[in-house]
Structures are given as C-alpha cells and as structure tokens.
Amino acid sequence: MNKVKKFFQKKQISVFSIISFIFLFAYAISLIFPLLWSLMTSFKDYYNDYLVNSFGWPKEFVFENYITIFQHFIAPMETADGLEVEVGMGVMLLNSIWYSLGTAIVSTITSFLVGYVVARFRFKFCEIIYTVIILQMIIPTVGTLPSELRMAQSLGLYNTVYGMLFMKSYVTGLYFLSFYAALRVIPKDFAEAAYLDGAGNFRVMVSIMLPMASGVFSTVLLLNFIAFWNDYQTPMIYMPSFPTLAYGLWYYVNGSYDLETSTVPMKLGGCMLMAMPLLIIFIIFQKKLLGNVSIGGLK
C-alpha cells in the first residue's frame, strides 16, 4: 500500500488528476468516436446498408456518394434582377474566401486599432471608449436584427461586398481586451526611442507595437477567420446574392429537398467534405491558435 502511495506522490498524481483524466478521456472519446462513425457512415449505401446496419462497418465502401455530393451541393442565390438561381460549390467557395478573409482582416484590424489607442494613449476619450466597449459587452441589446436590416437596406449596405466589410468592422469586446492586455504591458521605452529617432505615430504602431503583439494578432485573425468561415446566419440574412459554403452546408442539410442527397450517409458526407479544410488549417496552425491569449476582467 505504501509503495502505491509513494508511486502516486513521486508522480504527483492526485485524486483530482485521476478524476479529471477520466472525464477528459471520456470527452476525447465522445468527440473522436462520432467523427469516425460519421466518416464511416458517409461511405455506406443508404438502402442496402445503413437502414439495416446503422452502427457497424460498411458492407461496401461506396465512394460514389462523394461524387453525388459534389454534383448536388447547391444553394439558392439571388441575382441582380431579383431572380433566384442555384449555384454550386465553386461559387460558394469564392464567396467563402472573400467573406471570411475580408471580414476577419477588417474585424481584427479594428479591434487592434482601438485596443492600441486605448492602451497606449492617456486621453480622456480613451477612458470613455474603454467604458463604452465594456458597457457594450455587458449591456445586452436583444432583437436588434429588424432594425439592423432596415439600417443596412436604407444605407445601401445590404447584399453588397463593401457593405458587409463595413458592417463587420466592429470591435469585438473579448478581442479588444486581448489586444489591450497585450499592448499595455509593452514598456514605453521602445516607442519613446523610436519617437526620438524621428518616427511618427503610424510608424511606431506598425513597425514596433504590431510586431510585439503579433502573437495575439495572428491568433485573433485565425479565430476570426474560422468564425466567419463557419458563419452561415449572416450570409443567410444579409447576403442573398453571395451564398457561402457554410450557408450552402446549412441549406444542404436543412433546406434542400433533393431526394438524392436526403439520406444520412449523403448528409454526413457533405459535412465531412466541409470539415476537411478547417481540420487541415487547425492541424497546420494549432500552435498559433492555442497560443497564450488572455483577457482581464470588466473593470
């Protein structure tokens, strides 16, 4: 008994770590298992295999499922004349790229710029901006979608690329706090030395401060990119002429009446196809994504 106790003490294994490990292990299984099951199911024939064997290994791997998915992955798009046409994966991919990349860039830059000004300058309005952002975070405004739509339509921002980029150039509270926390701790000496060498405010921000906060910047940019890539509700509501892959997938799973793709293996195949690019991005950038981003409180 003493030997067991010594082993646990030596390895610093406590009851907490054992219970946590069990929970985490169960959680990991609960994530991986459905994913593998879905991948496996996406290769099944619905009528001859899935209906009689929803859980087991496929009788035969039906690779044609993915060809059918490619051919039938379509979403409605509104043309300039107000007509509704159907578009395929290529158009949706292009829309996804400009939408997620463009909005991630403007949204990240905006949060950085505001975080920079508030963290580095000591003007009264900096304190006001900080307070407004915190209040915006903690005072919820419910059900503003109708007026947002009305505003976007009346200003000509509805269903346009520039309109969407402008609408997304808002400050995200959590990311603002991350930039604020990262920029505030950088010693003033760096900037002061640059000012003495004749650098202006813009150069100090871009050449000195931005590289020092580049870790947070790239993490926020990636998080934003992923969030916008996955966002299907904004394109659904604000961009009927620019369906993205995320919206296409939502439509494919929930809105389409295509009989050929209405089965479980086909729906799961569509999901697998859409999950792959992000899983690849995640594998490549996981260290960056899981970097040390932290936020403070709401003081």
Place this chain on the structure above:
Amino acid sequence: MKQAFSQNRKKHDIIFCLLVLLVPMVQFAIFYIGVNITSLAMVFQKYEVDPITNRGAYIFNGLNNFKDMWFQIENEGVFGTALKNSLLAFVMITLVGITFALIFSLYIFKEMPGAGMFRVLLFAPSILSASVTVTIYRFFVEGAVPVIFGLEQGLLGNAETKLGTIIFFNIWIGFGTQILMYSGAMNGIDPSITEAAKLDGANPFVEFFYIILPLIFPTIQTFLVTGVAGIFINQINLVAFEGFGAEGQYMTVGYYLFKNTESATQYEYPLLATYGVALTLIAAPLTLLTRRALEKFGPSVD
C-alpha cells in the same frame, strides 16, 4: 521650446487617434447607436402602405405594439416556453460549462498526463461549423446511440429527452474558447506565488480555491457576465438542428426572435423590435446586477 514640442506632439497624437478610430467610430455610430435608436423608434411605429401612392412608411402607433406583444404572449404560449427554455439553457450551459472548463483548464495548466493532446482536442470542435457538428451529433444520437445503449428511440426523436440532448450538445461543444482563456490566465500567474503556498503546506485544493481561482476570477467573471447578457440571444444552435421548423416546446427566445425576423416583412419589424426592447429592459439590469454581485461576493485576491 520644450512646451511647444510637447503641445505639437499632443496635437499629432490626437489627430492620429481620431484617424485610427474613424472607421470603428462611424461603424459604432451606425450599427450600435443608430440601430438601437431605430429599434426604440420602431417600438412606437407601424408600417403602412399608402393605397394611393403605393408607398410604404413607418407611422406612429402609440403603445399598440406593447399591447399586441402582450396579447401574443398570453394567447400563443410559445414565448413563455421559450423564456423558460432560455433560462434553463443558461443555467446548464454557463454554469456546468464553466465548472468543467475550469477543471479541464487546471489539468492542462498543471501539465498532467496528456495535457497537450487534451488541449488540442478540447478546442477542435470550436473550429468546425455548427452545421457540421450539429449534423454529426444529430445523426449519431439518432443512428448509433440507440444501437449502443439498446434504446427503442433516438434521443432527439423522444420528446422527453430532446431538449436535454440539445442543451447537452451546447455544453459538449463549447469548451474551446473558455479553456483557451482560463489556461492563458492561469499561465499568467507568477509561479513564485504557488511555490510559496506549497512551501507553506497548501494542498492542491487550497492552491486552487485560494490562489488560482481568485487570480483568474476576472476572466471567469467576464464569461459569467457575458453569459447572462446572452440569455435572450442564445439560440442553442436550434437553427442548425431544426432549420426554421423547431416546435414551440423546444424554442429559446433567441431562436424565436431570429426565426420570426428571418421570415418577417416590414409589417412585422415593429412588433419584433418591441420584443427586443422589452427583453433588453429585463436583461440589462440583470447583467449589471450580476456583475455587481460577482465583484462584491466573488473570491478576492487578498
């Protein structure tokens, strides 16, 4: 000379700040201040089309939208259920989610066996679209779970387990950002503090509740407060689960408003805005009270 240089620098700083803040300020003015003022105005308006000119316009409607809202709440019953579901979802998702996220973050912070792998795995669901994760989960609980556990019916097909299964999904999928932030905050704790506590004989329990928890509490507070602020916004991924066809008994307020706005015309906007303003009047003081209570009664660093 020095004073003139300082004045000049201050002027340049102000111009720089204003230029940098120009776009976010205009965006904020339009899509926060403008939108909220429009919402507030719509509460007292209705949309009408002039039969002669065939032009539509918003005209004054007094307090009729409030009367219509109350009539709808009393007679339809869906909103009351949505309200109850929203509160249930908040309690389960925020409180259970934060508790487990803290346990998992501590495990990662302490670099216990497999911590690196678990960190990656816990974050992985956050990178996938809700449509992907919901579809996988939906078909798994309907197709595989009944076979594994010998159930007659899938968990989403059974009216008694459906809401619980959807809420469980939201907890299950939502650890990513929280763990990133909590473990980031824990990494920011000066190691000398925890070392000193250990030398004083503090066990892991004491270390967590009296050192780590108070030091990372501002981060927890942020998630709690934003959780309360989001009570009436949270759609618990129902749009991905059910499209716009969810039955009333499973709706949350966030879903109810989104679903109705998606299919609304100009005629319905004022009533929906009235719901929004009325809910804001409940949620805003609730959030501020939560914040005040957490500041007053939350763990202190002292």
